[in-house]
Amino acid sequence: MSSPLSTFALARRNIGRRPWRSFCLVAAVVLFSFVLFTGTVLSLSLSRGARSAADRLGADVMVVPAGFDPHIDSVILAGKPSMFFLPHDILDRLKSIEGIERMSPQTFLATVRASCCSYPLQIIGIDEETDFLVRPWLSGTMDRPLRDGELIVGYRVSGEAGEKLHFFGLDLPIASRLDQTGMGFDAMVFVTRKTAADLAKAAENIFQHPLSKDGSLISTVMLRLRPGVDSTAVAREINRKMSDDDVYALFSKKFVSAIGSSLALVSWMIRGATVLIWALAVLVIALLFALTVNERRSEMGVLRALGASRRRILSLYGAEALLISLYGAALGVALGAAAAAAALPAVAGALKLPFLTPSRPVLFTLAGMALAASVLTGAASAMLPALKAVKSDISLTMKGD
Amino acid sequence: MSAALILKDLCRTFVRGGVPFLAVDHVSLTIREGDFVTIIGRSGSGKSTLLGMAAGMLSPSSGTVELCGKVLNGKNDAELSRLRGSVVGYIPQDAPALPALTVLENVMLPACLYPRGGDIEGAARLLLDRFGIAHLADSMPAELSGGELRRAMIARSLINRPRLLVADEPTSDLDVETTRSIMDEFSHLNAEGMTVLIVSHDLESLKYGSRVYSMESGKLSEGNAFER
Numbered sequence: 001m002s003s004p005l006s007t008f009a010l011a012r013r014n015i016g017r018r019p020w021r022s023f024c025l026v027a028a029v030v031l032f033s034f035v036l037f038t039g040t041v042l043s044l045s046l047s048r049g050a051r052s053a054a055d056r057l058g059a060d061v062m063v064v065p066a067g068f069d070p071h072i073d074s075v076i077l078a079g080k081p082s083m084f085f086l087p088h089d090i091l092d093r094l095k096s097i098e099g100i101e102r103m104s105p106q107t108f109l110a111t112v113r114a115s116c117c118s119y120p121l122q123i124i125g126i127d128e129e130t131d132f133l134v135r136p137w138l139s140g141t142m143d144r145p146l147r148d149g150e151l152i153v154g155y156r157v158s159g160e161a162g163e164k165l166h167f168f169g170l171d172l173p174i175a176s177r178l179d180q181t182g183m184g185f186d187a188m189v190f191v192t193r194k195t196a197a198d199l200a201k202a203a204e205n206i207f208q209h210p211l212s213k214d215g216s217l218i219s220t221v222m223l224r225l226r227p228g229v230d231s232t233a234v235a236r237e238i239n240r241k242m243s244d245d246d247v248y249a250l251f252s253k254k255f256v257s258a259i260g261s262s263l264a265l266v267s268w269m270i271r272g273a274t275v276l277i278w279a280l281a282v283l284v285i286a287l288l289f290a291l292t293v294n295e296r297r298s299e300m301g302v303l304r305a306l307g308a309s310r311r312r313i314l315s316l317y318g319a320e321a322l323l324i325s326l327y328g329a330a331l332g333v334a335l336g337a338a339a340a341a342a343a344l345p346a347v348a349g350a351l352k353l354p355f356l357t358p359s360r361p362v363l364f365t366l367a368g369m370a371l372a373a374s375v376l377t378g379a380a381s382a383m384l385p386a387l388k389a390v391k392s393d394i395s396l397t398m399k400g401d
Numbered sequence: 402m403s404a405a406l407i408l409k410d411l412c413r414t415f416v417r418g419g420v421p422f423l424a425v426d427h428v429s430l431t432i433r434e435g436d437f438v439t440i441i442g443r444s445g446s447g448k449s450t451l452l453g454m455a456a457g458m459l460s461p462s463s464g465t466v467e468l469c470g471k472v473l474n475g476k477n478d479a480e481l482s483r484l485r486g487s488v489v490g491y492i493p494q495d496a497p498a499l500p501a502l503t504v505l506e507n508v509m510l511p512a513c514l515y516p517r518g519g520d521i522e523g524a525a526r527l528l529l530d531r532f533g534i535a536h537l538a539d540s541m542p543a544e545l546s547g548g549e550l551r552r553a554m555i556a557r558s559l560i561n562r563p564r565l566l567v568a569d570e571p572t573s574d575l576d577v578e579t580t581r582s583i584m585d586e587f588s589h590l591n592a593e594g595m596t597v598l599i600v601s602h603d604l605e606s607l608k609y610g611s612r613v614y615s616m617e618s619g620k621l622s623e624g625n626a627f628e629r
Contacts, residue, residue, distance in 0.1 A: 005506060005513035017501035302497050305458055306511045306557075307486020309479045393460070395453035398493055 011319035029328025032281035033374035037336035048356040060231040061223040066248040099229035104130040108219035125196025142176035150175040152190040168203040290385035301398030317386035325378025406432040411464035426619035439610030447619040448600040490558030492568040498542035505538040528556035548579035
């Protein structure tokens with residue numbers, strides 16, 4: 001037969017009897033678990049995003065018009081619509097550069113608005129024959145070439161395969177959808193370069209686009225180098241030979257390492273904040289429990305006089321601390337999950353860093369770990385003053401000494 | 402008749418201002434089952450310290466305590482706690498109750514610490530009824546008067562059917578009438594066979610004990626030393 005006044009029943013009564021103290025303790029644990037969970041998710045998302053950027057960028061060197069290298073950052077990371085064009089003979093001139101295995105031109109077309117999206121969108125015209133960037137991402141979902149007049153949509157662009165999207169008066173069917181990249185590609189639409197030119201022509205009654213007059217315009221050229229070739233040296237060689245023609249080559253490792261530097265700083269800040277909040281939570285919980293243990297010393301003495309052993313007293317206080325920590329940690333992680341879902345992409349956008357949310361199993365594991373760490377922190381902090389108090393003689397404890 | 406409590410040459414030293422002093426000074430006492438012993442003394446005479454050692458709540462500096470046939474010296478905390486919970490009914494000074502629990506739950510509490518089966522709540526209600534406070538079962542301790550609370554604490558001390566009832570200043574801060582009614586309760590319990598040990602500085606309580614001891618500066622002597 002179970003005791004009508006179990007350890008946890010007593011703990012619940014004590015929690016309920018001191019609502020303000022319990023609220024403060026729960027709030028301290030909520031704050032810690034919230035920061036721990038959201039901080040870890042943010043940190044992990046950014047690190048996954050950076051890995052994805054490195055893995056998916058695919059090109060060793062990117063050639064863009066001089067002065068537009070910050071724009072390519074915005075396009076690749078945030079999907080910010082941009083338009084810029086290289087000289088016409090760029091492909092021929094690049095052929096003279098040693099070490100290039102493949103090159104693939106792309107044409108950028110920025111929309112003002114589209115039926116699918118409430119925000120401006122970047123359309124990228126790819127060269128189906130030479131493309132080595134988009135094609136690998138479609139393995140398993142589209143095993144045929146992209147045809148003129150078809151679209152491949154990024155992960156965050158609404159619409160399913162077979163549906164049509166409306167651009168500048170043209171209805172184009174979606175051929176496939178890309179996996180999530182955590183970068184600007186998620187908000188882009190990919191078409192053939194011919195389709196990009198057709199769209200520019202169709203847009204003539206809205207705005208004059210250079211592509212409508214010349215469909216062969218190229219915005220960027222992505223280069224893949226032969227194995228063992230130094231991308232830095234190739235980029236330097238291109239810049240040396242073509243700087244007068246407003247051409248600029250940047251090697252993607254530099255791009256990725258710039259992301260890595262920003263990421264390291266952000267991760268360091270997140271870790272610092274988490275440690276700070278952890279120390280604060282330990283201090284607040286230990287202090288509040290120390291106050292309450294002192295206030296309850298005579299109560300502890302009475303329990304001891306009635307037959308409760310030291311272990312029983314500790315288990316009683318432990319249960320109280322455990323429940324408080326559990327309430328706080330569960331609430332903190334739940335709030336953290338809601339905040340992560342609602343605000344983290346915006347935070348990542350503001351940070352201008354690639355962002356790739358972990359999968360659900362990973363998120364659940366993180367939530368479980370944050371919950372366990374918070375409960376452990378709360379319970380351990382609360383037990384310190386109880387351990388000290390329980391060592392005294394019962395008669396002295398009853399007097400509150 | 403067997404002894405409920407045997408104290409042999411008991412001493413307890415405390416340190417005050419860096420100087421050790423004997424709060425209990427070589428005290429020996431035997432309380433037989435069915436006795437009603439009252440120990441009187443001024444505040445600070447060492448009587449509460451003696452009571453603490455007798456009930457297994459305070460370890461002596463020297464000497465031995467034998468409670469209901471069991472020597473307490475050398476027992477660990479768990480053994481002492483179990484013994485305290487089963488053979489001693491303790492009524493603390495100022496009758497502190499657990500403020501988060503109702504009166505009924507306070508009475509049930511000692512039985513819940515070491516559940517032995519049976520209807521704990523029923524037993525607690527019977528005790529409250531016996532002491533005339535059944536109607537206060539669901540009240541919180543803070544809502545009770547001093548006399549009601551003492552009765553509730555006496556009820557609590559009896560829930561585990563102890564062999565020795567130990568009360569520390571059970572009538573402190575009570576008016577004359579309430580003091581009399583509380584002491585009457587102890588007399589009734591003693592008449593039913595319960596061994597009672599009370600320490601008090603209230604001379605009124607002397608009227609109720611079968612044996613009286615006085616405590617002065619840690620030393621125990623038989624009789625009422627304050628009458629001389």
